[in-house]
Amino acid sequence: MYMDMAKETTIATASPADHWEAQLRKGCLELAILGSLWPRPLYGLDILRALRSRGGLEVAEGTLYPILNRLRVDGLVTSEWRDEGTGHPRKYYTLTDAGRLRTQQILQSWDSFTSRMNELLSSVRPEN
């Protein structure tokens, strides 16, 4: 009985809107990571912090590195060790020229998509 109630609570909590938002955030992750590296090279934890503080994205630590690895193999980022006197060297990730170009291309698609969606949904928004 307790188990059933717990299940119902879980199902009620994870609404379709929550699921949709989770999928949306996941889909934006690559652009968010590329965007976080645009101003300057960052190390892994710094990327997670930038995603959290500037993008409101709570990314699981185990999710970041597989994407970073693919971006590196795709030639969009490079990584290098830097010793900044913290007691151990840090691995910094930098956008390559191809990475900058790809970021701009994805951003263009993003802008076009969001502006069309905003237009489509303008009638749904409550009047100000």
Added chain:
Amino acid sequence: MQNTTHAQVERYLLKLRSALGGLHDAEKAEIISDIRNHIEERLAELGAPDDNAIGQVLTALGGAEALAVEFQRERLIAQAAFTVEPMLLLRATFQWALTAVSGVAAFVLLLFGYSIGLALVVCAALKPIMPQNIGLWVDPPAFTLGYLNPMERHGHELLGWWILPVGYVGGVLLLVATTRLVRWILRLRAANSPSILQIHQGQA
């Protein structure tokens, strides 16, 4: 690097490396160094690297096997574009099919090509054992390749003993052609990532 000699961390990294399976050694080394550096950073944040802190950091990363699956999932299609392993191609196109209609088309093409190719080879192998039942039966507009019970047969058998060379040669050619075609399709998909091609061709 003072923290990462802890046995628990080393076990985790060893397990991760082993679970990364078919990735190239250079890529595995990069991944391990990424994760090792992350663990060092997190432990430095937490202060003393005791068992509790290490457990907390490793839990946040997820199990080593689960993490390896994430790495492989991200890289599956790029790897499959350069493989001749049917299972890797099937897994990659299946993963692709879960996300795009073009992936469904590639997966169906792969299944169709492999099924017919395999059926031709099996028929050629079984013909000497069951000469009356194995063949390519034609009953327009239907074609049946394989085993037919004499009582259920309609139409006539087309190939006779020619099914041996046709089955072996045609079947193998179809399997090879399907593999090459799907690999080519996967490479097209990765074409906007030229570095994938350079890295794998360089290591081939």
